[in-house]
Each structure stands twice: as C-alpha cells, then as structure tokens.
Amino acid sequence: MPVEIHPTAYVETGAELGEGTRVGPFCHVGPHAVIGAGSELRSHAVVTGHTTLGENSVLHPHAVVGGPPQVIGFQETPESRLQIGNNCTFREYATAHTGIPKFGGLTQVGDNCFIMIGAHIAHDNHIGNNVVMANNVSLAGHITVGDNVWFGGLAAVHQFTRIGRNAFIGGGAILVEDVIPFGSVVGNHARLSGLNMVGLKRRGFDKAQLQEIRGAYKAVFTGDGIFKDRLAQAAVTFADKPLAMELIDFIRQGGDRPICKP
Incomplete structure (x- = not known):
C-alpha cells in the first residue's frame, strides 16, 4: 500500500515512513522519525526527535511523541531516544518524551498500549505491553511499568517508581x-x-494460580512479626511457586525502596 501524506502535512527530509502509513492534515514528522507500516497520524499529530513508532499505531489529533525531556538546560542529542511498539494508540494531547543519555537515553513503550487523552509518559520510562493509561495520567521520569498494568484517570506516579505486571x-x-x-x-x-x-x-x-498469589500476599502483608521477617519466611515457604516468588522477588529486588502496603 502507498504512503499517504496530506498536502498540509510537513514531513521533513530523512523521515522514514513504512508501507501504508497515513499522515493527516497539519501533522509534523521530524527528520529522525521512523514510522512503521500501517500507522496513522491524524490531524495535528507530531512525531519528533529520534523516535520510532511501531506498526499499525495511531496518533490522534494533537498527540506529540518524541519531544525532549522536561529537564531544565537539556540539550537535544541523537542519544536521546523514544521507542514505541506496535499497535499502540495515543489519544488527543497525549505525550511521550525521549530519554536522558546518562541514564541510557531510551524511553520505551511496549506493544498494544492505549494512552488516553492528556496522558503523559516522561523521560526514561520503560512501559510494558498492553498497558492502559486513562485520561490525564501522569508518569514522572525513570518509571518502570510491567505488562498489563491499568491506570485509572488522573493518577500520578513519582519518579523512579516500579510497578509490577498486572497491577x-x-x-x-x-x-x-x-x-x-x-x-x-x-x-x-x-x-x-x-x-x-x-x-x-x-x-x-485460574483458581490455583489465584490461590498461590493470594497466599503469598497474605504471608507478606499480614500476620505476626515485622515485614522484613515475613518476607524472608515467605521466600522459603513459596520457593517452588513461581507466581508467588514473582511477588516476593519484586519486593526483594527493590532493596530499600519503599513499597505500597495495606
């Protein structure tokens, strides 16, 4: 399928547009943008910076991806990048920024993500697959989000926070x-x-998996003793239970980072 570019759109020299890409009225595609096959930019959408947008993704009006980090004094550089997976949707006014080189330089959004109106993904975030962010969700920098996480509207997340999958x-x-x-x-x-x-x-x-997860949750967050001791005991009790250990290991890997508790 041919690439379709509306006469009022501005696609700069150097941009790479995959087969069947559609660029709507008054859109802007920067010179370092790479847009996958079958993706669509609706009116006034912007892909800028060193940004890769995967296949079959859609940017709705006024969505902007690839802007520089909101860091005072930051100088744009090729090492500051944004990578968005396949089948992603960014609704109106949603934004995602590139990373900071000294932290690796990459902001990453997985496949099949749905980013609703006004939601923001800041620099150096690593977002998993099948993540849904409702209207006006705001993620600060350096956040890690696992697969299948859902955010209700107007939620805000502090920088460096880790969110496990299916939360x-x-x-x-x-x-x-x-x-x-x-x-x-x-x-x-x-x-x-x-x-x-x-x-x-x-x-x-299934039921057995849910019971396993629930058992680990109760062992870690309820019962006698201090949290650290309960966590250590749970690691022994559930050593052969992979879903339980996913929960337990997530906490242990955070070191001294605070964890949400009941």
Whole structure:
C-alpha cells in the first residue's frame, strides 16, 4: 500500500515512513522519525526527535511523541531516544518524551498500549505491553511499568517508581511507592487495597494460580512479626511457586525502596 501524506502535512527530509502509513492534515514528522507500516497520524499529530513508532499505531489529533525531556538546560542529542511498539494508540494531547543519555537515553513503550487523552509518559520510562493509561495520567521520569498494568484517570506516579505486571492503579491515586505485581492501589498517597483480582480473572489466571498469589500476599502483608521477617519466611515457604516468588522477588529486588502496603 502507498504512503499517504496530506498536502498540509510537513514531513521533513530523512523521515522514514513504512508501507501504508497515513499522515493527516497539519501533522509534523521530524527528520529522525521512523514510522512503521500501517500507522496513522491524524490531524495535528507530531512525531519528533529520534523516535520510532511501531506498526499499525495511531496518533490522534494533537498527540506529540518524541519531544525532549522536561529537564531544565537539556540539550537535544541523537542519544536521546523514544521507542514505541506496535499497535499502540495515543489519544488527543497525549505525550511521550525521549530519554536522558546518562541514564541510557531510551524511553520505551511496549506493544498494544492505549494512552488516553492528556496522558503523559516522561523521560526514561520503560512501559510494558498492553498497558492502559486513562485520561490525564501522569508518569514522572525513570518509571518502570510491567505488562498489563491499568491506570485509572488522573493518577500520578513519582519518579523512579516500579510497578509490577498486572497491577491496577486506581483513579486519582498519587503513587510514591513501588507496587507489587498483581496489586491494586488507591488513594493519596496510594496504599495497597488488595490484589487486582478482576484483572487477573480477565487475563485467564485460574483458581490455583489465584490461590498461590493470594497466599503469598497474605504471608507478606499480614500476620505476626515485622515485614522484613515475613518476607524472608515467605521466600522459603513459596520457593517452588513461581507466581508467588514473582511477588516476593519484586519486593526483594527493590532493596530499600519503599513499597505500597495495606
């Protein structure tokens, strides 16, 4: 299929457009942009910086991807990059920025992500696959988000936070601590409200798997003794249970980082 570029769009020399790409009215594509086959930029969308947009992705009006980090004094450089996977959607006014070279320089968004109106992905974030960010979610820099995480509208996340896969971040949550895989957090500041059971069931986790995750959760977050001791004991008790150990290892790998608790 041929590339379609509206007469009012501005595609700079050097940009690479895959087969079947459509660039709508008043869009801007920068000279270092690479856009995958079958992707579409609707009116006034912008792909700038050293940015790769995967195949079959859609930017709605006024979405901007590839802008430089919001860091005072930052000088744009080829080492500052943004990589967006396949089948991603950025709705109106959603934004994603490139990374800072001294931290690796790469902001990354996985496949099949749905970024709603006004949501923001800051520099050096690493976002997994199948992540959904509702309207006006704001992610500060250096955040890691696992696969299948859902963010409710207006949630905001502090820099360097880690969020495990299959977690749910409630609408309006102000998140300043790490979130375990499978966890559900709500509030300002956000606290762990339990497990994301609805999301886990929707994704096909069976009864035995849910019991395993729930058992690890209870062992770590409830019962006698201090948190550190419960975590150590849970690592022994569930040593042969991979989903339980995913939760336990996530906490241990964070070192001294604070973790959301009930």
